[in-house]
Amino acid sequence: MNPEYPFDDAATARAVIDDDGNLVEWNAGAERLLGHRPAEVVGRPAVDLLAGAGQSGSVAPEGDRWDGTVTLRRRDGGVVSVWLLAHRLRPNADGPDRWLVVTPLEGAGPSSPDDPLDNIGLLESPCAIAIYDERLRLRRINAVMAEVLRLSEEHVRGLRAPELTGRAQSTDIEQHLLRVLTTGRGTDVRTYVPVGGDRTYAWLARMAPITDGEGRVHGVSVAAHDFTEHYLAQERLQLVNEASVRIGTTLDVTRTAEELADICVPALADFVSVDLLDPPEPGGEPPTGRLSAPVSLRRAAHRSVNPGNPEAVAELGRVDVYPTPSPQADALLAAHTIVASTSTGDLAQWLAWDPARAARIKEYGIHTTMSVPIRARGTTLGVAVLTRFKNPAPFTPDDVLLAEEITARAAVCIDNARRYSRERETALALQRSLLPRSLPRTAALTAASRYLPAARSGVGGDWFDVIPLSGMRVAMVVGDVVGHGVAASATMGRLRTAVRTLADIDLAPDELLTHLDDLVVRLSEEAGTDGSPGEVGATCLYAVYDPVSRRCTLARAGHPSPVMVPPGGEPEEIELPAGPPLGLGGLPFESAELELREGTVLSLYTDGLIESRERDVDTGHALLREALSASSGSLDETCDHVLQALLPPGGPADDVALLLARTQGLPSSQVATWHIPADPALVAPIRKQVMEQLGTWNLSEASFTAELVVSELVTNAIRYGTPGIRLRLIHDAATLICEVSDTSHTAPHLRRAKIFDEGGRGLLLVAQLTQRWGSRHTADGKTIWAEIGLLDEE
Numbered sequence: 001m002n003p004e005y006p007f008d009d010a011a012t013a014r015a016v017i018d019d020d021g022n023l024v025e026w027n028a029g030a031e032r033l034l035g036h037r038p039a040e041v042v043g044r045p046a047v048d049l050l051a052g053a054g055q056s057g058s059v060a061p062e063g064d065r066w067d068g069t070v071t072l073r074r075r076d077g078g079v080v081s082v083w084l085l086a087h088r089l090r091p092n093a094d095g096p097d098r099w100l101v102v103t104p105l106e107g108a109g110p111s112s113p114d115d116p117l118d119n120i121g122l123l124e125s126p127c128a129i130a131i132y133d134e135r136l137r138l139r140r141i142n143a144v145m146a147e148v149l150r151l152s153e154e155h156v157r158g159l160r161a162p163e164l165t166g167r168a169q170s171t172d173i174e175q176h177l178l179r180v181l182t183t184g185r186g187t188d189v190r191t192y193v194p195v196g197g198d199r200t201y202a203w204l205a206r207m208a209p210i211t212d213g214e215g216r217v218h219g220v221s222v223a224a225h226d227f228t229e230h231y232l233a234q235e236r237l238q239l240v241n242e243a244s245v246r247i248g249t250t251l252d253v254t255r256t257a258e259e260l261a262d263i264c265v266p267a268l269a270d271f272v273s274v275d276l277l278d279p280p281e282p283g284g285e286p287p288t289g290r291l292s293a294p295v296s297l298r299r300a301a302h303r304s305v306n307p308g309n310p311e312a313v314a315e316l317g318r319v320d321v322y323p324t325p326s327p328q329a330d331a332l333l334a335a336h337t338i339v340a341s342t343s344t345g346d347l348a349q350w351l352a353w354d355p356a357r358a359a360r361i362k363e364y365g366i367h368t369t370m371s372v373p374i375r376a377r378g379t380t381l382g383v384a385v386l387t388r389f390k391n392p393a394p395f396t397p398d399d400v401l402l403a404e405e406i407t408a409r410a411a412v413c414i415d416n417a418r419r420y421s422r423e424r425e426t427a428l429a430l431q432r433s434l435l436p437r438s439l440p441r442t443a444a445l446t447a448a449s450r451y452l453p454a455a456r457s458g459v460g461g462d463w464f465d466v467i468p469l470s471g472m473r474v475a476m477v478v479g480d481v482v483g484h485g486v487a488a489s490a491t492m493g494r495l496r497t498a499v500r501t502l503a504d505i506d507l508a509p510d511e512l513l514t515h516l517d518d519l520v521v522r523l524s525e526e527a528g529t530d531g532s533p534g535e536v537g538a539t540c541l542y543a544v545y546d547p548v549s550r551r552c553t554l555a556r557a558g559h560p561s562p563v564m565v566p567p568g569g570e571p572e573e574i575e576l577p578a579g580p581p582l583g584l585g586g587l588p589f590e591s592a593e594l595e596l597r598e599g600t601v602l603s604l605y606t607d608g609l610i611e612s613r614e615r616d617v618d619t620g621h622a623l624l625r626e627a628l629s630a631s632s633g634s635l636d637e638t639c640d641h642v643l644q645a646l647l648p649p650g651g652p653a654d655d656v657a658l659l660l661a662r663t664q665g666l667p668s669s670q671v672a673t674w675h676i677p678a679d680p681a682l683v684a685p686i687r688k689q690v691m692e693q694l695g696t697w698n699l700s701e702a703s704f705t706a707e708l709v710v711s712e713l714v715t716n717a718i719r720y721g722t723p724g725i726r727l728r729l730i731h732d733a734a735t736l737i738c739e740v741s742d743t744s745h746t747a748p749h750l751r752r753a754k755i756f757d758e759g760g761r762g763l764l765l766v767a768q769l770t771q772r773w774g775s776r777h778t779a780d781g782k783t784i785w786a787e788i789g790l791l792d793e794e
Contacts, residue, residue, distance in 0.1 A: 011106045011137055011158055013082075016089070017046045019096035029105050033082070035075030046101075051079040063392065064088040065166065067151060083155050087166020100166050104158030106137070116212050117219045128224040131210065136160055136177050139219065148226075173205070180207045180220045236402045239267050243406045248413030251420040254300055260384060260410040261303035268403055269370070269386035271311045273302040275328060276374070276382035276414070278319065291332050293324040297382060305390060311364050313357050326350040328383045331371035335380070337404055339370045339395050365389045370400065372407045376415035384410075427459035427486045434493035439466045443732040444474040444547040447661040448635035450643060454484065454608070455651025461488035461538070462606045462657035463496050467503045470776060470785045471739060472666060472730055473546045475503050478559070478604040478659055482537040491523065491536060495582075499542070506776030509542045509555035510591040513579065516540060517557065520583040537583040541604055547666040548730065550598065555591035557582045560607055563624060567599035571625040598665040601635070603628060608654035609646055620646065635660045666730070670697075674727040678718050686727065687711055693729060694736075702736050702788050705769050709786050712766055713740040717784070720744070724781065735771075736788040743781035 013033040016025035023046050026038040034049065041049070051073040066086045071079050082103050089098040117131050117139045128145040132138055137160060141153050149156065149164070156164060161174045176189050186208040204227055210219040247259040257274040264272045275297035299314040314320050322328040327347070331338045340346035342361060347369070351358035360366070366389040374381045384407050388395070395403075431453070439447045447466050453459040461481025468474055477499050481492045498519050502512045524536040539559040545552045554562070554574065558581030565571045577590035596602075603624070610620025627645040631638040639658055647656065672693045676682055690710050694703045710727065717725045721742030730737040766773050766786055773786040 011135065012102050012104050012160070012163055014100070014102045014163065015046070017099040017101060019098065021045050021047060024098070033080070033103070033105060034072055040075075049073055061086065064090075067155070085151070085155070085159070085163070085166075089166065100163070102159060102163040104137075104156065106158045115218075116210050122221060125223065128226070130222045130224070131219055132161075132177055132181075132222070133219045134181065134217075136174060136181065136220075138164060145224070148224075176205075176207055177220050177222075180209055181217060184209045184211070184215075184217050232398070235267075236398065239263070239402065240405055240409075243409050247406075247410045248416070251417045253414055253417045253421060256410065256413045256417050257300035258303070260407065260414075261301045263406060264384075264386055264403070265303045266305045266391075268399060268406075269388055270390045271302070271304045271309070271366075271387040273312065273314070273385045273387075274300045274374070274382065275314070275320075275385070276300045277380065291380065293329050293333060294321045295329045295332055296321050297328060300382070311360055311366070311387070311389075313354075313360055323350075323353060326354075327369050327371035327385055331373050331383050332380060335373055335375070337370060337372045337400050339368065339400065341368050341394060343367060367392075368394045370395045370403055372403050374407055374411045374414060376408075376411035379415065381411060381414055381418070423485060424453075424459055427484075427489045428453055430486060431459050431461075431489040431492070434489065434496060435463055436465055440468055442466075442468050442474045443472050443664065443666060444545055445476075445661045445663050446635065447476075447659060448639050449660070450639045450656070450658045452608075452643065452647070452652055452656040454654050459489060460484045460608075460655035461492035461495075462608065462655040463492045464604070464657045464659040465496060465499065466659070466661070467500055469503060469544065470506060470772075470774060470787075471546065471737060471783075472548060472732065472735075473544055476543045476545070476602065476604055476659060476661055477503075477540065478606060478657055479538055479540040480559070480606040480608075480655070480657070484655075491538070494523065495519070495538060495540075499540075504774070506774070508591060509544060509553050510589040512542055513540060513555050513557045513582070513589040517580075517582045517585060517587075517589070521585040524583055537581055539581050539607075543602070543604070545596070545661075545663060547664055548671055550596055550663070550665050551593055552596050552602075552663075553591050553593045555579060555589050557589060560605065560610065562605075563603040563621075563628060564596070565601040565603070565628050566597055571603075571628040573621060573625075596663050598663060600663045601628070601638075602661045602663070603642075604659040604661070606655065606657045608652050608656040609642075609658060612648070612653055614648075635662060666732070670731055672729045676714060676718070676725040676727055678721075678723045678725060680715065680718050683711060683714050683718070686714055690727075690729065697731060699731065699736060699790065702790060705788050706736060706738060708769060709738050709766055709788065710740075712763070713738060713784050713786065716740075716763075717742045720746070722781070731790070734790055736790055737785060738788070739783050739785045741778065741781060741783040745777065745782055747775045747777070747782055747784075 010028040010032055013029040014025070014027045015023055015030050018024050023041050023044055026036070026041050031037055036049075049072050051071045064087065067084065069081055069083050071081045073079055084101055084103050087100045089100050117133060122131070123129055123140060123142040125142065126144065128148050129142040130138060130145050131140040137158050138156055141149070141156065146152055161177065173189065176187060180187055186206065189205045189207060204225045206223045206225070208221050208223075209217045210221055211217055243263045246263055248256055249259065250256065253276070257276065261272040261274055278296065278298050296319055298319045299316050301316070302309050302312045304311055324330060324333065327338060327340055327350070347361070351361065366387050368388045370386040372384045372386070374384055384403075386395070386403055432451075435451055439449060449464050451462065451464070461483065463479050465477045466474060467477065479492070479495060479499075481488045481495065495516065498516060499512070502515050507515065520536055520538055527536050539557055541554070541556040541559040541562065543552055543554040543562070554576055556576050557579045561576050562574050563571050564574050574592075574594070576592050579589045580587040605624075610624055611617055612620070623646050624642065627642045628638065631641040633641075639660055642658060643656070674686060674689065676686060687707050687710060690706060691703050694700060694706060714725070714727060717740045722744040724743040726741045728739040728741070730739070763773075770786040771789045773784070775782055775784050
């Protein structure tokens with residue numbers, strides 16, 4: 001409490017008493033008054049110094065200040081009756097309260113009739129005036145200041161500023177007084193110091209030196225101007241502005257509720273709880289129309305001036321039922337703010353119904369609650385309950401208006417977060433429904449995948465797929481639609497469907513991307529308005545792997561290149577022609593072909609994996625290669641390791657799709673090939689050789705169907721194709737594939753023969769006897785293929 005200044009400390013008797021009633025400080029003035037040395041009284045109960053009937057059982061007074069006359073026991077056995085002023089000292093940090101008890105020992109008045117400190121004209125000012133002497137002891141106050149302090153001049157004369165107010169801020173005031181006293185120059189001090197009673201004052205204090213006729217400084221006058229109402233209005237406006245900045249920083253309902261509680265504690269309340277209504281069904285709207293009691297509310301957030309929120313009864317996330325009467329239900333049913341006080345019995349019926357809350361209210365001395373409905377856009381979302389127990393003042397009408405203004409701003413943010421969360425859940429559900437639930441098992445490769453939505457910007461349009469093709473080949477695709485939300489997910493679904501459709505007709509990767517680019521251009525035109533195109537764009541990587549030749553053909557449209565990890569080798573990025581993003585239209589795409597050793601791992605991904613604000617793309621690529629090199633487990637384990645190594649703990653800033661594929665080769669023993677001259681007489685010998693091959697493969701059960709299919713396809717190739725005919729049989733555990741190729745680019749089509757037609761039924765029989773059939777164009781012609789299921793044959 002003592003500032004550094006060169007004056008004695010014995011002009012007042014001062015003691016500090018802790019919250020248990022024991023003396024912890026005893027100054028020289030107190031020793032001078034009662035004779036007790038500090039070592040004799042510090043640590044002892046203060047009530048031991050009281051004398052007189054009825055005083056020995058005295059307890060700490062209520063409120064923050066007390067003054068009155070008491071009889072004290074001196075060390076020599078005598079007693080003395082003194083006026084005492086006691087202030088409650090609230091600690092800045094966590095800790096018990098203390099009491100400062102003072103009484104002036106000096107300051108009886110002016111030393112002579114012409115003392116400049118006894119300036120009657122100054123004391124008659126309509127402002128609150130205080131005059132301090134050369135020792136910075138209070139000498140005089142006028143009637144206005146006495147009314148403000150609620151103390152008479154007779155009692156307070158001789159006190160220093162910190163002793164007069166009991167506030168640490170008053171120490172700063174005393175430093176200003178000392179500066180005026182020593183320099184002789186006046187100053188204006190703006191201070192927000194509570195100076196007495198149960199009201200807080202904001203002051204503009206004008207300090208001026210008091211001099212005699214020769215210019216010598218004898219003291220300091222303080223003219224205090226009360227601008228409390230302006231200060232409080234400024235504080236409220238500042239709190240509203242702060243709420244505008246601090247509430248709604250995220251689109252998360254729980255975080256927004258926490259921000260509402262944070263802004264109100266301790267500025268408005270000592271404890272704040274935010275309880276929200278649950279929608280009738282997941283992802284639905286909160287209940288509309290008039291509510292009925294009892295009301296079920298889920299605790300979204302709470303905040304207290306005490307660490308750990310010890311006053312809270314409901315746990316975070318728990319649903320509690322609030323009947324009428326209760327502050328929560330009453331405010332929601334009435335649709336306006338309700339202030340209730342324990343002193344008036346407003347809460348008696350509710351507390352009788354809820355003993356746990358009644359015990360907390362009694363334990364912490366809660367005296368007032370204010371329940372503010374949380375409403376936005378005509379919808380009731382919940383209720384915020386503000387509680388006071390450390391702050392002794394009840395809620396005022398201005399407090400109610402302030403709480404309603406802050407809650408209204410928070411309500412809009414909570415509603416925005418709720419709507420965003422619902423849209424995000426819808427988009428995520430749509431996204432996951434459009435992505436493959438599981439990857440197909442093929443003889444060409446094994447694969448694993450991961451999809452992670454963006455943590456902050458919402459669900460995007462990233463996708464991946466593994467598509468079985470004819471001839472045991474398999475296609476791998478990874479794409480990324482521009483934008484986020486339901487629209488991006490829907491566009492992703494259309495593009496994924498288009499890719500699968502184009503893959504079914506066995507287009508080369510560069511041709512497929514060309515068709516896909518045309519589709520995105522059309523989608524942009526459909527999404528546009530007023531004749532201007534919309535903003536639909538995407539990137540894509542498409543690859544086709546053939547396990548027979550062990551060659552892979554790839555093309556990309558503005559997408560990151562894949563990373564290849566050969567068996568026993570180091571990861572390396574595959575160099576591919578870049579290609580423009582989809583949607584620009586008219587620009588060509590190029591493909592590249594490379595041979596892959598069996599066991600090579602291909603890593604296909606979207607840019608959300610390697611790009612972020614914290615690092616550049618090159619660093620992301622390096623981290624990806626390092627993660628792929630360090631992982632030696634299964635593909636699923638590698639996926640998890642890659643995501644853990646490259647993504648931040650809070651989740652990715654953009655969607656991430658990751659597809660890992662390990663190639664497998666088909667042994668030459670499972671492939672048989674015949675080159676056939678264009679002679680119809682050779683069809684029968686070819687059928688015989690096919691039957692012998694099936695016998696070698698132990699596939700005699702499929703021989704009847706295979707004989708018919710081979711006969712039809714080879715006959716058609718000889719009749720309608722061009723020379724360079726080749727028959728190839730491929731089989732694995734589940735499928736036998738018959739392929740007939742020639743150098744003609746004319747593809748056959750299935751038609752139904754009429755009753756009296758002699759031909760036209762061949763391909764119809766092939767279609768009915770096989771699982772699938774089709775054709776694909778090659779660099780030197782076409783291939784007609786048919787798949788026969790072996791497991792069904794068994």
